[in-house]
Amino acid sequence: MGAGRDAGAVSAAWDTDVLVVGAGLAGLHVAALLAGRGHAVSVVDKRTDLGRAVRTTGxxxxxxxxxxxxxxxxxxxxxxxxxxxxxxxxxxxxxxxxxxxxxxGDMPGLYAAFTDRAREAGARVLLGTRYAGYADGAAQLVGSDGAPSVAHARFVVGADGARSRVARDLHLDRNERxxxxxxxxxxxxxxxxxxxxxxxxxxxxxxxxxxxxxxxxxxxxxxxxxxxxxxxxxxxxxxxxxxxxxxxxxxxxxxxxxxxxxxVGGLLRRISSPRGLLVGDAAGAVSPLTAGGLDPCLRLSEHAADALDDALTSGDAGALRSYDGAALRRRFRGRVAMRRAMGLxxxxxxxxxxxxxxxxxxxxxxxxxxxxxxxxxxxxxxx
CATH class of the missing domain: 3.30.9.10 (D-Amino Acid Oxidase, subunit A, domain 2)
Structure with a gap:
C-alpha cells in the first residue's frame, strides 16, 4: 500500500494500546516493533503523503x-x-x-517501505490525521476532512519532531537549542x-x-x-x-x-512519563556535533519499544522509568561542548x-x- 492513507473511515472513538504521533522513521520503526510483539498500535500523521515535506538529508x-x-x-x-x-x-x-x-537514502521510498513494514506487522497507519492534544488517556484527532475523533490510548509516543506537541502534553522536556x-x-x-x-x-x-x-x-x-x-x-x-x-x-x-x-542540545533529560515517551527529534536524539539523527532515531526507537513492551506486558507504567534520557545524556557531554565551541x-x-x-x-x-x-x-x- 506504500505511504497512502489506510482505507476506511475513522470511527469517532476507538481504543489502542499505543498511539504513535508522527510517521517518520522513528515513529514507524517503534510502531512496527510493538505491533510485531502483539500490541495494538496506531500511527497518525497530518501529512497525506510522507514523501512530501521531507526534513532530512537522508x-x-x-x-x-x-x-x-x-x-x-x-x-x-x-x-x-x-x-x-x-x-x-x-x-x-x-x-x-x-x-x-x-x-x-531515497527518503520518500524509505518512508513507504517503513510504512509497509508497520502495516505488515499489524499497526494501523492513519495519514491525513492531525493530533490535536492528549489528556486523561484520550487523544484528540482531526481528519483531513475536519472530522474529529478520539483515540483512547494506554500510552502515547511523541515522534512529532523537534517542536513536539506531545512533549508538551506529557509535561516532558522540549528542545531549546x-x-x-x-x-x-x-x-x-x-x-x-x-x-x-x-x-x-x-x-x-x-x-x-x-x-x-x-x-x-x-x-x-x-x-x-x-x-x-x-x-x-x-x-x-x-x-x-x-x-x-x-x-x-x-x-x-x-x-x-x-x-x-x-x-542540537543533546538528548533531553525527561523523555518518558507514566503516559508515554518521546523518540527521534522530539527526544533530541540528534548528534549535537554532526547533527546526524537517523542512526539515533532508529536505535532509540528500539529502546523505546522495549520499555513500552515491558509496561504493556506487565501492566506497570513504572516500567517506562527505564527509558531515562538523563542517564543516556551523559554520553553526549563532549559533543555538546564541541557544539558550543563551534558556535563561538x-x-x-x-x-x-x-x-x-x-x-x-x-x-x-x-x-x-x-x-x-x-x-x-x-x-x-x-x-
Missing amino acids: IFVRRTLDDFALPEDRLGPPIRRVALYPPSLRRPVVLDSDRDEFRV LLVGAEEVFASAGTEVPAFHCVLHPRLAPGYLGWVVDDGEHVHLGTAGYGSRYPDGVWRAMRDLAAVAPGLPSRPDAVERRGGPIP VRSPGAMEATFAALRTPPGQRAARSIFFADRSFPLPAPV
Missing part, C-alpha cells in the same frame, strides 16, 4: 547500514570521501576511508569519486556547516546554522553558498527542496585560523574520528 552512516535492514534499492551509492573546506575554499582537508562510510536547515536536491551529472563536501563558513552556515553531497545519482546542497545569525534568512544563504560551493556541478532545476529545525566562531577570519588545526596530524585524526566513527547512539547495556 545520510546514513556505516553503523546504521551495518546494524539495520534498510532496503538496498532505496540507498544511493556508497561514499568514502569527506572534504573539509575553510571559508576561503582553498586547500581542503580530504579524508578517505577504506570502508563505505555513508549512503544517502535548535539549528535551522535548508537543502535542495538535484539530479547528479555523475562523479568519479562520490564525496561529502563540507564548508565551514560562519556567514553561510553560522555555527554549523554547508554541504554538497554527490553520490553520482543525486546532489544534495544544503546549509544549517543558528537561525538568528542568518541576516537575510537561510534560503538567501543557500543561494550564496550555491555560487561558491565546491563539488557542485552545473545546477539544473532542483528536484526537491527541504528544510526545518534541527535539535563568528567571523570567516577566525574560522580560517581555527581550520588550521585540522591540517595537523592530530586535527585530521580528530576529524576522522568524527566522520568515520565506530560509535553509535549510547543505548544502555543489556541487562
Whole structure:
C-alpha cells in the first residue's frame, strides 16, 4: 500500500494500546516493533503523503547500514570521501576511508517501505490525521476532512519532531537549542569519486556547516546554522553558498527542496512519563556535533519499544522509568561542548585560523574520528 492513507473511515472513538504521533522513521520503526510483539498500535500523521515535506538529508552512516535492514534499492551509492573546506575554499582537508562510510537514502521510498513494514506487522497507519492534544488517556484527532475523533490510548509516543506537541502534553522536556536547515536536491551529472563536501563558513552556515553531497545519482546542497545569525534568512544563504560551493556541478532545476529545525542540545533529560515517551527529534536524539539523527532515531526507537513492551506486558507504567534520557545524556557531554565551541566562531577570519588545526596530524585524526566513527547512539547495556 506504500505511504497512502489506510482505507476506511475513522470511527469517532476507538481504543489502542499505543498511539504513535508522527510517521517518520522513528515513529514507524517503534510502531512496527510493538505491533510485531502483539500490541495494538496506531500511527497518525497530518501529512497525506510522507514523501512530501521531507526534513532530512537522508545520510546514513556505516553503523546504521551495518546494524539495520534498510532496503538496498532505496540507498544511493556508497561514499568514502569527506572534504573539509575553510571559508576561503582553498586547500581542503580530504579524508578517505577504506570502508563505505555513508549512503544517502531515497527518503520518500524509505518512508513507504517503513510504512509497509508497520502495516505488515499489524499497526494501523492513519495519514491525513492531525493530533490535536492528549489528556486523561484520550487523544484528540482531526481528519483531513475536519472530522474529529478520539483515540483512547494506554500510552502515547511523541515522534512529532523537534517542536513536539506531545512533549508538551506529557509535561516532558522540549528542545531549546535548535539549528535551522535548508537543502535542495538535484539530479547528479555523475562523479568519479562520490564525496561529502563540507564548508565551514560562519556567514553561510553560522555555527554549523554547508554541504554538497554527490553520490553520482543525486546532489544534495544544503546549509544549517543558528537561525538568528542568518541576516537575510537561510534560503538567501543557500543561494550564496550555491555560487561558491565546491563539488557542485552545473545546477539544473532542483528536484526537491527541504528544510526545518534541527535539535542540537543533546538528548533531553525527561523523555518518558507514566503516559508515554518521546523518540527521534522530539527526544533530541540528534548528534549535537554532526547533527546526524537517523542512526539515533532508529536505535532509540528500539529502546523505546522495549520499555513500552515491558509496561504493556506487565501492566506497570513504572516500567517506562527505564527509558531515562538523563542517564543516556551523559554520553553526549563532549559533543555538546564541541557544539558550543563551534558556535563561538563568528567571523570567516577566525574560522580560517581555527581550520588550521585540522591540517595537523592530530586535527585530521580528530576529524576522522568524527566522520568515520565506530560509535553509535549510547543505548544502555543489556541487562
